Amino acid sequence: MQTMIGVIGGSGVYQIEGLEGASWVKVPTPWGKPSDEVLVGRLHGIPIAFLPRHGRGHVHSPSSVPYRANIHALKSLGVTDVVAVSAVGSLREDFAPGDFVIVDQYIDRTIAREKSFFGPGCAAHVSVAHPTCPRLGAAAADAARQAGVKVHQGATYLAMEGPQFSTLAESRLYRQWGADVIGMTGMPEAKLAREAELCYASVAMVTDYDCWHEDHGAVDVAQVIATLTANAGHARALVAALPALLGPDRAPCPHGCDRALTHAVMTAPDKRDPDLVAALSVVAGRVL
Numbered sequence: 001m002q003t004m005i006g007v008i009g010g011s012g013v014y015q016i017e018g019l020e021g022a023s024w025v026k027v028p029t030p031w032g033k034p035s036d037e038v039l040v041g042r043l044h045g046i047p048i049a050f051l052p053r054h055g056r057g058h059v060h061s062p063s064s065v066p067y068r069a070n071i072h073a074l075k076s077l078g079v080t081d082v083v084a085v086s087a088v089g090s091l092r093e094d095f096a097p098g099d100f101v102i103v104d105q106y107i108d109r110t111i112a113r114e115k116s117f118f119g120p121g122c123a124a125h126v127s128v129a130h131p132t133c134p135r136l137g138a139a140a141a142d143a144a145r146q147a148g149v150k151v152h153q154g155a156t157y158l159a160m161e162g163p164q165f166s167t168l169a170e171s172r173l174y175r176q177w178g179a180d181v182i183g184m185t186g187m188p189e190a191k192l193a194r195e196a197e198l199c200y201a202s203v204a205m206v207t208d209y210d211c212w213h214e215d216h217g218a219v220d221v222a223q224v225i226a227t228l229t230a231n232a233g234h235a236r237a238l239v240a241a242l243p244a245l246l247g248p249d250r251a252p253c254p255h256g257c258d259r260a261l262t263h264a265v266m267t268a269p270d271k272r273d274p275d276l277v278a279a280l281s282v283v284a285g286r287v288l
């Protein structure tokens with residue numbers, strides 16, 4: 001299979017430069033419109049699709065991001081590996097603003113989002129015990145090192161609903177729970193990528209210390225943007241290093257991300273809703 005890299009850009013990352021033959025394409029989906037058109041091109045010979053999570057101009061708040069449409073759009077373009085870039089607050093002293101963190105676990109506290117492609121008429125259960133792809137995460141960590149940033153490999157991301165930042169009591173509680181970073185968009189994105197049998201890695205850029213740290217005040221967006229802007233070059237360099245690390249030919253995922261649905265669908269074939277099955281053809285056609 002041919003590698004195609006999907007990059008989901010987070011806050012402050014609405015564009016990537018340097019793609020050969022780049023064009024923005026509209027991708028309709030049965031789950032509504034993606035956050036924006038998708039920028040498709042090639043980077044060092046490897047096809048790449050870039051989608052700004054909040055849309056150009058930051059139109060979507062974390063709760064209104066069309067997560068299902070975004071994942072469907074990337075899969076329908078042929079993406080095999082999704083690298084999701086996010087801004088996060090740090091919940092620990094040694095993860096400082098400017099550091100990059102390769103997330104591999106989540107605590108999902110989001111409450112107001114569609115979290116599955118499946119539903120009445122086609123029920124399915126995938127495992128998200130290990131919600132990110134270790135192979136892709138290792139490549140993203142190598143790419144971050146090549147980009148010259150300090151990178152922490154392995155961290156738990158607390159996904160909150162937002163859009164307000166946490167209260168002090170919440171921030172302290174999440175630290176006690178063992179969460180390392182906090183953000184508003186990592187879920188259900190990672191769960192949906194797993195349902196769509198895509199390898200998914202999360203690259204989190206630390207922008208602040210949330211509000212728990214006694215030497216730092218409450219989070220403010222100006223500070224977040226200033227840190228993001230200062231680190232935009234690192235994010236670009238990380239993406240530029242990925243094609244050489246992943247290579248053009250993609251072996252089956254050794255961790256089974258691309259086979260996540262093999263035993264997942266529960267609904268008997270004769271009981272399935274044909275409309276839902278049709279909507280699922282891109283993400284789950286392999287097993288339906």
Ligand SMILES: CSC[C@H]1O[C@H](OP(=O)(O)O)[C@H](O)[C@@H]1O
Pocket residue numbers: 009010011012053054061062085086087088162183184185186221224
């Ligand atoms: C601009 S601060 C809050 C905002 O930033 C993060 O977005 P993303 O994960 O897309 O980089 C965070 O999750 C919030 O949505």
Ligand SMILES: Nc1ncnc2[nH]cnc12
Pocket residue numbers: 087088089090165166182183184207208209210211219224
């Ligand atoms: N402290 C924080 N809480 C939630 N999302 C964030 N994104 C960046 N910093 C954040």
